[in-house]
Amino acid sequence: MLSVLIPTYNCNVSKLVTAVHAQLNNSNFSFEIIVLEDGSTINLNSSKGLSNTTIIENKNNIGRVKARQALASKAKYNWLLFLDADVLPKTEQFITNYNNAIKLNFDAVFGGFAYYKTKPKDSVVLRWKYGSKKEQIPASTRNLSPYKVIISANYLIKKEVFNLINLKIEDNKGYGFDNYFAALLQDNNIKVLHIDNEVYHLGIEENKLSLKKQEQATLTLLHFYKTEDIKSHSNDLLLLFSKLNRYKLVWLFSLFFSIFKRSMKKNLLSGSPSITVLQIYRISYMCNTYRKGTTV
Template identity: 35%
Template sequence: MLSILIPVYNYNIFSMVSQIHNQVSDCHITFEIRVYDDGSKQFSVKNNAISNLSNTTYKELPNNIGRSAIRNLLAAEAKYDLLLFIDAGTVPKSDNFIKDYLDHPEYSVVSGGMTYLSKPPKKPFTLRWAYTKKRESSIQKPSHTQPVICSSNFLIQKEIFKRNPFDESLKKYGCEDVLFFDGITKKGIPIKHINNPVIHDAQDDATTFIKKTETAIENLIELIDTKKLPRNRYKVSKLYYKLERIRLDTLISLLFKATRNILKMNFNSSYPSILCYDLYRLGYFCLIKNKK
C-alpha cells in the first residue's frame, strides 16, 4: 500500500500527476496520491482537476507553511505505511518509475536521483539546467563517488519518517533535504540509491534561481551557527572557514560587491558559467558572514 505525496507551489502539476496515476494504477496495488498546494496564487483551476482522478486528493493550504512543514503535513495525513515523495517541477524519466521503486521493499529509504532535460532551454533559463546537469544529476556520477541525495523523489517507510521529520525551523528554500537525509544517516538507517531519476524541468530563470541560491546560503549559515550542520558539510562553507582563518574573507566580500552585477550578466546569458556560479555562492557567503 503506497501513499504518493507531492507538494506544489505555483506550478501546473496536472500532467505529471496524471502520468504518476497511470503508472501506479498499472501496478495493481492499493494507493493514494496526495497533492498539497502550499498557498499558491497560480494554477488553482487547472490543478483542481487532479481531484477527478481516482484515489487522489488535492488540497490548497490558505497560507504558505514552507518546504519542510508541507512535507511533514503530507506524511502525517497519508493513509499508508509506504511514502513516495515527488517534487512538483519534475517528471519521471522512466515509464516504470513507480514499479522500480516498489522493487526494493527490503530498504527503509530509497532515493531515485535527478537528471536534466536532454535539450538545454534558452536564456535566461540555462543556468538552472546547467547546474542540474553538472551538480545534481545522479546519472552522470561515477559509481565510486558520493551519490547525489535530494528530496526530488524518494521512498521511505512512514514509521521512519515520523521519527525523522523535516526540520520546520527552515521556512525558506535550501538545505532542508541535506539536513533531513543527514539525520537519517546518523541514526544508522541505510539509504538505497537506485537509477530511477526524475527530470528537472529547469523553469526557474536565472534571477529566480540566484534568489533561491542566496536563501539557501542564508539557511546554511544559520544551520552551521546553530550546530545543526558541520562547517565542512558543503564545499562553500568549508572554503569560507579556510579563508577566514587567513583573513581573506573580507577581501572576497569586497570583490563580490564589485563584481556581483557582472556575474549576474553571465548567469542570464546563453552560456552561463558554473565556475562563476560557485564564485557567486562563495562571495555571498562571505558577504553575509561579514555583516554579522
C-alpha cells in the same frame, strides 16, 4: 503500501498525477496519491476523480517543509514517495523501480534528477546548466558519498524515518533545506540508497530568480552553520567555507565578492553562464554575508 505525496503551489500537476497513477494502477499493491494545494491562487488541478487520489487545499501557503509534514501526517502507508509538482517520471518503470527498492534493506531511496538535453532559451539557461552539471548524476556516483547529492524532489522514505528527520527542520519558507535534510540523514545514520530512477525537472525558472534562490539556499546553509545545527555533513560549499574560516581567509573572499560581484552577476545572467563562476559567487557571497554579520 505506498503513499505518493505531492505538494504544489500554482503548478499544474495533472500530467504528473495521471502518469504516476497509471503506473500505480498496473502494480499489484495498495497505493494512494495525496496532492496538497498549498495556498495556490489559481486553479490548475484537474486530477480529481482518479481512484485512490485525494486533493487537499490549504487556504494559506505554509511552505515546503510544513506542506511535506502535513502530507506525511495524512498518509496511511508506511512508505512515502515525495514528488515535487514540477517533475515528470523519466520512464514507465518509475514505480516498479521504487517497488523493487522497497524490498532492499534501506530507509530512504533517492531516484535522482534529469534534464532534457536541448538547451532552453537564454533567460532560463542558468538553472538548466547548473542542474545538468550538478544534479544530473548517476546513482553509481551518488552512492560513493550517499549524503552528498540529496534531492528531495524525488525520493522514497519510510514514514517513521521521515517523521524523525523532517520534524527537526524548523518552520521556514526559504530555500536550501535539502542540504540540512541531507545533514540530518547523515547525523542519524539513516541507510540511504541511490538508484537510477530519475524524474525530469520541468520547472526551470528565470535566471534572476534562479540566482536569487542560490543566494537564499546559501543563507540557509550559513544559518545552520552559525547555529551549529549541522554537525555531520558532506556539503562541498560548507566544507570549503569551514576551511576558509579556520584559516582566516573569509575576509579575502568577502573582499573578492565586493569587487567582482557585478561582473560575476553579469556572466550568470547572460546566455552563457559559467558554473565555475556560480560556485565562486556562492562561496564569496557566503563569506561576505558572514563577515558582515547579516541576519540569516
